[in-house]
Structures are given as C-alpha cells and as structure tokens.
Amino acid sequence: MEARSMYRTPPDFSMKKEIPAAADLQLAHIAYDPVLECMTDGFVALDFQWRFIYVNQHAAHLIGATPALLIGKKFLDCFPEVSNTEFYKAYETAMQERVSMHIEEYFVPWKRWFEKYIYPTSDGIAIFFHDITERRTAEEKLRRSQIRLSETQRLANIGHWEWDPVTEKLICSQELCQIFGLEPIEHVGDLSSFLSNVHPEDRSRINDIRCNALHEKMPWEMEYRIIHQDGSTRYIHERGVVETGTEGKTTRLFGYAQDISSLRLAEQALSESEDLFRSVFEQAAVGITLTRLDGSYAMANHKFAELLGYTPEELCDLDFQSITHPDDLGPDMVQVNRLLNGQSKTYSMEKRYLHKNGSYVWNNLTVSLRRDKSGKPLHFIAVMEDITDKKQAERELIQQQQLTEFIIDSLPLNVFLKDENGRYLMINEEAARTAGISKAGAIGKSDFDIFPEETAKTILEDDRYALASNDHSLREVPIISHGKERIVLAGKRTVHLQNSPAMQLGFSIDITDRKQNELRIQYLATHDALTGLPNRNLLQDRLEHAISMAHRSQHMVAVLFFDIDRFKLINDSFGHKAGDEFLQIMASRLRQVTQSGDTAARLGGDEFVVLLEGISSNEEVVHTAEKILACLHEPLTLNQQELVVSVSIGISVYPNDHQNAETLLKDADIAMYHAKVGGGNNFRFYDSEMNTLAFQRLTTENRLRKALELDQVVLYFQPLVDLKTGQIKGMEVLMRWNDPANGLVGPDQFLSVAEETGLIVGLSNRVLQEACRQCRRWHDKGLTGLQLSVNLSAQQLGPYNLVRTVKEILIETGMPPSSLKLEITESELMDDVDRAKRTLHELSAMGVEIAIDDFGTGYSSLSYLKTLPIDTLKVDRSFVRDLATDEDDAAIVGATIGMAHHMGLKVVAEGVETPSQLDFLTGHQCDLGQGYYFSPPLPADAMESLLQSGRLFPMH
Numbered sequence: 002m003e004a005r006s007m008y009r010t011p012p013d014f015s016m017k018k019e020i021p022a023a024a025d026l027q028l029a030h031i032a033y034d035p036v037l038e039c040m041t042d043g044f045v046a047l048d049f050q051w052r053f054i055y056v057n058q059h060a061a062h063l064i065g066a067t068p069a070l071l072i073g074k075k076f077l078d079c080f081p082e083v084s085n086t087e088f089y090k091a092y093e094t095a096m097q098e099r100v101s102m103h104i105e106e107y108f109v110p111w112k113r114w115f116e117k118y119i120y121p122t123s124d125g126i127a128i129f130f131h132d133i134t135e136r137r138t139a140e141e142k143l144r145r146s147q148i149r150l151s152e153t154q155r156l157a158n159i160g161h162w163e164w165d166p167v168t169e170k171l172i173c174s175q176e177l178c179q180i181f182g183l184e185p186i187e188h189v190g191d192l193s194s195f196l197s198n199v200h201p202e203d204r205s206r207i208n209d210i211r212c213n214a215l216h217e218k219m220p221w222e223m224e225y226r227i228i229h230q231d232g233s234t235r236y237i238h239e240r241g242v243v244e245t246g247t248e249g250k251t252t253r254l255f256g257y258a259q260d261i262s263s264l265r266l267a268e269q270a271l272s273e274s275e276d277l278f279r280s281v282f283e284q285a286a287v288g289i290t291l292t293r294l295d296g297s298y299a300m301a302n303h304k305f306a307e308l309l310g311y312t313p314e315e316l317c318d319l320d321f322q323s324i325t326h327p328d329d330l331g332p333d334m335v336q337v338n339r340l341l342n343g344q345s346k347t348y349s350m351e352k353r354y355l356h357k358n359g360s361y362v363w364n365n366l367t368v369s370l371r372r373d374k375s376g377k378p379l380h381f382i383a384v385m386e387d388i389t390d391k392k393q394a395e396r397e398l399i400q401q402q403q404l405t406e407f408i409i410d411s412l413p414l415n416v417f418l419k420d421e422n423g424r425y426l427m428i429n430e431e432a433a434r435t436a437g438i439s440k441a442g443a444i445g446k447s448d449f450d451i452f453p454e455e456t457a458k459t460i461l462e463d464d465r466y467a468l469a470s471n472d473h474s475l476r477e478v479p480i481i482s483h484g485k486e487r488i489v490l491a492g493k494r495t496v497h498l499q500n501s502p503a504m505q506l507g508f509s510i511d512i513t514d515r516k517q518n519e520l521r522i523q524y525l526a527t528h529d530a531l532t533g534l535p536n537r538n539l540l541q542d543r544l545e546h547a548i549s550m551a552h553r554s555q556h557m558v559a560v561l562f563f564d565i566d567r568f569k570l571i572n573d574s575f576g577h578k579a580g581d582e583f584l585q586i587m588a589s590r591l592r593q594v595t596q597s598g599d600t601a602a603r604l605g606g607d608e609f610v611v612l613l614e615g616i617s618s619n620e621e622v623v624h625t626a627e628k629i630l631a632c633l634h635e636p637l638t639l640n641q642q643e644l645v646v647s648v649s650i651g652i653s654v655y656p657n658d659h660q661n662a663e664t665l666l667k668d669a670d671i672a673m674y675h676a677k678v679g680g681g682n683n684f685r686f687y688d689s690e691m692n693t694l695a696f697q698r699l700t701t702e703n704r705l706r707k708a709l710e711l712d713q714v715v716l717y718f719q720p721l722v723d724l725k726t727g728q729i730k731g732m733e734v735l736m737r738w739n740d741p742a743n744g745l746v747g748p749d750q751f752l753s754v755a756e757e758t759g760l761i762v763g764l765s766n767r768v769l770q771e772a773c774r775q776c777r778r779w780h781d782k783g784l785t786g787l788q789l790s791v792n793l794s795a796q797q798l799g800p801y802n803l804v805r806t807v808k809e810i811l812i813e814t815g816m817p818p819s820s821l822k823l824e825i826t827e828s829e830l831m832d833d834v835d836r837a838k839r840t841l842h843e844l845s846a847m848g849v850e851i852a853i854d855d856f857g858t859g860y861s862s863l864s865y866l867k868t869l870p871i872d873t874l875k876v877d878r879s880f881v882r883d884l885a886t887d888e889d890d891a892a893i894v895g896a897t898i899g900m901a902h903h904m905g906l907k908v909v910a911e912g913v914e915t916p917s918q919l920d921f922l923t924g925h926q927c928d929l930g931q932g933y934y935f936s937p938p939l940p941a942d943a944m945e946s947l948l949q950s951g952r953l954f955p956m957h
C-alpha cells in the first residue's frame with residue numbers, strides 16, 4: 002500500500018530519485034511470495050552478478066517466459082539492447098552504490114514506458130515496475146496541446162489570465178506577460194500591479210468595467226492601452242468571463258487579452274491615409290473628380306466645382322457629357338473608349354466645360370481609369386486644371402501676332418526676314434508686291450530666285466555689309482530696277498533668337514522720289530522761289546566759303562548790294578503780280594551780266610546781291626558794278642508800259658572792309674543807302690564813315706523813342722482856305738518834334754526813321770489824339786465849324802486797328818466825326834489794298850472824311866479811287882509849283898479838278914505860294930487852297946488867334 006500510494010504521487014519527470022531506506026528488502030530467501038505474485042506491478046530481483054533470482058508472474062508474463070526459465074539467467078543476456086540505457090545505468094547505480102532509484106524510462110525492447118523503483122538488496126537489487134505508456138502518451142498529448150496553444154497565443158498575440166477573487170491573485174499566461182511587456186516571473190500577481198501597466202487615461206474605465214462585470218456577473222469586452230517599459234503604447238482587446246459556483250458565488254474571473262496594436266495602428270494609418278487623401282482631394286489646386294463609367298460624377302472636389310460655378314453636390318447630379326462643349330465631346334469620348342478598351346492608360350486633352358453661368362471655361366484634363374484586381378474597370382479619375390487664362394493669353398498672342406502681321410503688311414516698306422543662308426522666312430505684302438511674288442511663294446527662296454542677277458548681287462553684298470556692320474546697318478543702296486536707276490534705303494539687323502540660328506530682319510524702301518524731293522527741298526531752301534536765284538542762306542554759305550578761299554589765295558571778295566530805286570512805286574502802281582514779273586526780269590538780266598563763278602542772289606523784296614570771287618582789284622568790281630547799272634537800266638515793258646528803272650549799289654570788299662560774311666553784307670547795305678541818298682542809279686564803296694551815319698540813325702531812333710515818352714511832340718496847324726470866299730474852312734495838322742537839343746525838328750528829319758522803326762504808329766496816334774483834343778478846346782471856345790485834317794501813316798492801316806483807335810479818341814474828346822478828315826497818300830493806300838479799302842469804308846461809315854494826299858505822284862487809277870470812300874483829293878504841291886510855267890502841270894491840275902468834281906470830290910491844292918497859282922486854281926474852281934500864300938503851319942495859340950481874328954484871305 003505504501004508503494005501504491007507512492008504511485009499516486011504527482012508525476013515526477015526527474016530521472017532518478019532516492020527511495021527511503023525502509024525499502025531495504027531481504028529478497029534472497031524469497032522463494033515465493035504470494036503478495037508479490039498478486040501484484041499488478043512486475044517484480045524482479047537480480048543478484049550481484051545480474052542474474053534473475055526472482056521474477057513474479059506479472060513480470061514473467063511481460064518478459065514472455067516462466068519465472069523458472071528466467072531464474073539464474075543474466076539480465077543482459079535477456080535484454081542485451083538495454084546495456085547502455087538509463088535503465089541499466091540506474092540498476093548499476095543501485096547495485097553498486099546501494100541506493101534506491103525511481104525512474105521512468107522508455108523500455109526499448111518492449112517499446113513501452115515503465116515507471117521503476119529499484120532497491121538495493123542483500124543479494125543485489127530488487128525492481129518494481131509497471132507500464133505507464135498510456136499515462137505518458139496522454140501527458141505528451143497534453144504537453145503538445147499546451148505548446149500548440151502557447152504557440153497559437155504567441156502568434157495571435159493573445160494571452161490568457163485568470164483571477165481568483167478569494168486570493169486576489171492574478172495568473173497570466175506567458176504570452177500575456179509578453180503582451181504586457183512583463184517578465185514571465187511577473188505573471189502571477191495582484192490586479193493592482195497589473196493595472197499599473199495600463200495607460201493612466203484608461204485605468205478607471207477598465208476598472209469600472211471589471212467591477213461592473215463582477216457585480217453583474219456578466220462577461221465583458223473592452224479595449225484599452227498599456228504602456229511598455231520602453232514607453233511604447235500598445236492597444237489591448239480584452240474579453241473576460243465571471244465564473245460562478247453552484248451557490249452563485251464568484252469562483253474566478255478569466256479571459257484573454259489580445260494585442261491589437263497592429264490592427265489599431267493599421268486603422269490609424271488607414272484613417273490618416275484617408276484624411277490625407279481627403280485633404281489632398283479637397284485642397285488640391287486642381288479640379289479632381291471620380292467619375293463613374295457612365296460619365297456621372299461620383300465625387301468632385303471643391304476646386305473643380307469652383308471652376309464650373311457649381312457645388313460638389315450639384316456636380317454629383319451631373320455627368321461630364323452634359324457639361325462638355327459639343328465640339329470637345331467627340332474627341333473626349335474617343336479617348337474614354339481607348340481607356341476602357343485598355344488601349345491607353347491615361348489621356349490628356351484641353352477641353353471646354355460649360356460653366357453654370359453659361360460660359361465655357363478651358364481646362365487641361367488628365368484622365369486615368371481605375372480597375373479592380375481582376376482588371377474590371379471601376380471608375381475614372383480626372384484631374385482638371387483651369388487654363389482659361391492660358392487660352393486667353395494664347396488668343397491674345399494670336400491676336401497680337403495677327404495685329405503685328407497686319408501692321409507689317411500695312412507698312413509701305415518692304416519688310417522681310419531671312420535665314421542664315423539668305424532664304425526668305427517671311428516677307429510682307431509690300432515686299433511681295435514689289436517683288437511680284439506671293440508672300441507664301443517667297444518662303445524658302447533667295448534673292449537670286451526672285452530678282453535679276455544684278456539686283457540680287459547688290460542685295461547680297463548689302464546683306465554681307467549688314468552682317469559685318471556689327472549686326473546693324475542702314476544705308477542707301479543704288480540698284481537697277483526695270484532698267485532704271487533707283488535708290489533703295491535698306492535697314493538690316495541680325496536677330497539672334499534663343500536656340501535658333503541667326504536671322505536677318507530688314508526693310509527696304511525705294512527712296513528715289515524722296516531723294517529727288519530732298520534735292521528739290523534743298524534747292525528751295527537755298528534759292529529764291531520767284532527768281533530762282535540763290536537766296537540769303539546760300540549767299541551766306543557761298544560768302545563764307547569765298548572768304549575762306551580768299552584768305553588762302555590772297556584774292557579779294559566783293560559784295561555788291563543793291564535794290565531798285567523807287568521799286569515801291571512800281572509795286573504799288575502795277576500791282577504785286579507785275580512787281581513779281583519785274584523782279585524776274587531783273588533776275589534774268591543779272592544772270593546775264595554775272596560771270597560763272599560769281600553769285601547773283603535775291604535777299605527778298607527788291608534787294609539783290611552779287612558776290613564776286615577771286616578778284617584782284619577794285620577796278621574789276623567797278624567794271625561789274627557799271628555793267629549791272631547799265632544792264633538793269635535798259636528799258637523794259639511791264640503791263641504794256643515801258644519802264645526805265647535804276648538801281649543803287651553798295652559795295653563792300655574783303656579784306657578791305659569788315660572780315661566776316663555778316664558784316665560784309667551789312668557794310669554793303671549801308672553803302673547802298675548812301676548811294677540811294679546820293680540820288681540813285683550809281684554805286685558807292687563802303688567806307689568807315691558810313692558806319693557813323695548808320696550810328697546816327699540809330700541814335701535818332703533812340704531819341705525819338707524818348708521824345709514819345711517825354712511828350713516832346715507838338716502840333717502845328719496850317720489853314721485850308723475856301724478859294725471862293727477866302728474863309729478858313731479847316732486846317733492840316735502837322736507834327737513837329739520839340740527836341741531840347743536841336744530845337745523844333747520837322748517831320749522830314751525823323752519821319753523815315755520813325756517809319757523804319759515802327760515808331761510812326763505811336764507818333765501819329767499821339768497827333769490824332771492831341772489834334773482832336775485841341776479841336777474840342779476850340780469848339781468849346783466858340784471856334785466851331787472847323788475840320789481838322791490829320792495825316793495817316795500806311796502802318797496805321799496795318800494790324801493796329803485804326804478804326805477802334807479813332808472811335809475811342811472821338812468818344813474821349815467828344816469831337817464829331819465829320820470834323821475829322823484823315824489824309825493818306827496814294828502810295829500808302831497801295832500797300833495792302835484790301836485792308837486799306839476795308840478800313841477806309843469803316844471810317845467813312847463812322848462819318849470821318851477821307852482825303853487822298855499828294856495826288857498825282859503815284860500810279861493809282863481813278864477807276865480804283867472810285868471804289869474808295871474818298872471825299873477830297875489833295876493835288877501834290879509839285880504840280881502846283883509850276884502851274885504858271887509848265888503847261889503839262891497846268892493841264893494835269895485842271896483835268897484833276899474837273900475829274901474830281903465830276904466824281905463828286907472836293908479838291909485841295911497844296912503848296913499855294915503865289916497869286917498866279919491862286920488865280921489858276923480859282924479859275925479852275927478848285928475848292929480849297931493850302932500854302933504859304935495863306936499861312937505857314939502855326940502853333941495852336943497862333944492858329945487860335947488867327948481864327949479868332951475872323952480874317953478872310955483875299956482871293957485875287
């Protein structure tokens with residue numbers, strides 16, 4: 002029984018175990034023991050020689066022999082194959098060391114497991130054994146099953162646990178320990194130590210769940226995080242069950258925990274990936290759509306919706322076909338079908354989408370087809386980029402190009418572009434027209450293909466010149482075109498565009514006509530249009546040139562400056578047209594009289610200059626001057642009238658006089674003035690004294706200006722006497738200059754300077770104003786019925802608005818217009834006939850009377866005078882002077898009086914000095930007389946006294 006109870010001890014897998022000394026059996030005398038024979042265990046005893054000395058029935062049965070046969074046989078003789086096994090070693094140990102052994106061993110001869118107790122005996126050893134093969138097989142199965150479970154748990158990252166509510170001990174499987182990052186030794190512990198691994202945020206929750214499950218006795222399931230010692234976080238899924246006893250009392254809690262970190266991390270990664278996709282999809286700067294195979298939109302991002310003016314939701318109710326421009330749908334569908342047929346993996350195209358507002362927007366579309374693993378098409382993924390701006394820019398570029406082409410084609414220039422081999426890349430319309438070729442036809446051709454060889458050679462040479470001229474040239478190229486010499490202006494530039502060979506851009510224009518015009522303009526700029534003679538500019542150039550030449554050659558240069566004596570009279574009398582004709586005759590005569598190498602120039606008006614170069618003496622100059630005088634003095638016919646004119650020539654000579662062109666001309670002009678003063682029709686050489694006279698004229702001008710400022714102008718009055726009654730009917734107002742230095746100066750001393758300088762206008766206006774004031778004063782003193790004749794200068798009829806001045810003066814002085822008579826000479830009237838006529842009519846309309854002064858000295862015809870509002874003719878005193886002696890003058894004066902009366906005009910005879918003149922005049926019914934016979938011009942107070950005396954002049 003003792004031994005049996007030993008069998009029931011828990012399995013011990015150790016190889017040997019000492020048996021208590023109580024088992025020290027004395028078996029040598031045992032012949033037959035009924036106890037041993039009844040045993041279900043085998044029993045054998047061996048002596049020190051390893052011979053069987055006892056074998057019970059069960060053992061003999063197992064060995065397969067009778068005990069009698071076995072007794073005395075040696076153990077190894079029966080089981081030679083065990084000599085080196087654990088069995089044998091254990092027997093040996095027990096035998097030799099006299100210790101008890103307990104072993105479990107696989108007994109090879111019988112192919113079964115045996116548990117053996119070996120005891121030393123006095124004879125040797127005794128061995129109890131029984132078959133444990135089934136137990137060992139079950140144990141092995143269990144062990145393998147546990148290994149499999151453990152391996153499975155390890156692979157699935159699952160560990161199990163069990164918690165005893167009584168002991169509050171927690172038992173964890175090795176896998177669970179691994180999951181929690183705990184040492185296997187830690188796998189038994191209490192719940193609180195386990196919780197310390199749990200993420201602090203999850204602790205209370207899982208504690209609540211477990212407590213609740215314990216309370217409710219319900220299974221639970223939960224997820225939580227734990228933190229490993231290395232700080233990493235793991236995700237745990239736990240299931241637990243509450244086990245209860247028969248009385249409903251909780252006996253234990255058990256369950257498993259699984260590390261689902263990889264699942265959670267994968268989910269997290271998936272979620273992040275989805276978020277990423279979402280944000281890429283939604284925040285993309287391009288439109289993205291997911292389109293079903295039928296074309297309807299499954300998804301559209303905001304950008305695409307924004308491009309088309311829809312919301313993404315609205316787009317999902319549409320398909321791409323309905324919002325594609327009709328012209329783009331066909332090509333789009335072709336590409337879609339290629340995708341579906343597997344002929345392409347992706348396609349791109351530019352297409353127009355219909356915007357919600359009805360307009361079309363250009364997009365660059367890239368589409369690919371998504372298929373499942375089996376290759377079945379799932380949907381299209383399309384990416385759209387708004388290229389409306391790009392398209393607009395393209396359109397604008399095209400328009401710009403068209404505009405540029407239009408402009409280039411509109412240019413009246415030949416414009417062209419050639420490649421590096423001189424072949425045309427482009428020509429404009431004008432170039433095509435010039436070359437007689439179409440624009441397209443010129444492309445690829447060279448000049449030798451288009452133009453005659455000579456012309457092409459010239460162009461080629463110019464092309465080369467342009468290339469050599471630092472890439473840019475502009476020059477005039479003479480060419481032969483249609484047998485005629487032409488001049489072409491050619492501009493060429495070498496153009497280096499990126500990544501292309503150098504090209505030549507150029508233009509050309511036929512400037513033959515322009516060149517001719519330039520020559521013509523140059524001619525006009527240097528010649529007088531009326532006579533064709535060189536003008537002042539050309540004369541100046543030639544004079545300067547002549548001076549520099551003379552300086553080198555030690556020769557002389559002479560300037561002969563002249564004008565026509567009394568030319569103004571010719572112009573006034575015959576009119577401007579005849580005046581021009583006259584000047585042309587003069588010019589042609591000058592050409593005849595001057596030698597080649599000399600210059601005959603017209604400076605303007607009737608002023609001419611002859612420039613003599615390369616002369617050696619004054620005699621040569623005199624000779625030419627005389628020739629000019631004689632030639633121009635020849636009679637000529639103008640307006641069918643024969644005329645004889647003379648000129649006055651002033652001469653300056655280089656180097657005798659001034660040294661430069663300008664002063665030489667001035668010197669000659671001064672000399673001419675002196676020649677004229679000397680009576681005309683002669684010439685004078687310049688001398689330095691002449692300059693003094695010119696200086697005097699300048700001084701006079703300045704002093705006159707001062708006189709006007711200082712009011713040094715005084716008025717004299719000369720009566721106009723009625724030749725019938727002897728009564729003073731009016732008076733002529735005559736100006737004097739009360740010069741502090743020279744006393745009273747008459748108009749003949751300063752009038753010409755005043756006329757030349759324009760001071761005459763101011764002087765005359767002053768006289769007019771003062772005369773009217775004086776008349777008013779006399780009127781106020783009772784001296785009424787007087788008419789004042791005031792002289793007008795031709796310049797007052799100019800742009801100075803004489804009418805307004807007269808009106809203002811009359812208003813200011815309160816003098817009746819009929820009391821004023823304005824005198825103007827015949828020649829002054831002719832300066833600007835139209836203006837004079839207009840002015841006189843306006844004055845007459847105001848009531849002012851008009852008299853023609855110095856009548857008979859000019860060339861005006863009576864028919865012309867008839868058109869003017871004239872009241873009075875004043876016969877010039879040169880006719881009156883010789884009335885008594887000169888029949889012609891008498892006839893002229895008589896006829897003039899008769900004719901004037903016939904025209905309803907009054908006649909005033911000037912310069913009446915003698916009774917015989919008076920007799921003639923009264924005899925011819927002349928209306929009024931003026932002259933020293935009656936009275937010289939008187940100052941105002943003397944005139945006033947005369948008037949107040951009421952004196953009548955005797956008429957016989």
Ligand SMILES: Nc1nc2c(ncn2[C@@H]2O[C@@H]3COP(=O)(O)O[C@H]4[C@@H](O)[C@H](n5cnc6c(=O)[nH]c(N)nc65)O[C@@H]4COP(=O)(O)O[C@H]3[C@H]2O)c(=O)[nH]1
Binds near residue numbers: 747765854878932934
């Ligand atoms: N030999 C001679 N001469 C006589 C006789 N009776 C008068 N005279 C002079 O003849 C000139 C007449 O004036 P005029 O023919 O209008 O010629 C005037 C007139 O054309 C001009 N003149 C005078 N005062 C003015 C004026 O205020 N304005 C303008 N624009 N010219 C004026 O100056 C010219 C000369 O004026 P005056 O020297 O004052 O010379 C005056 C006068 O003194 C005579 O019997 N014998």
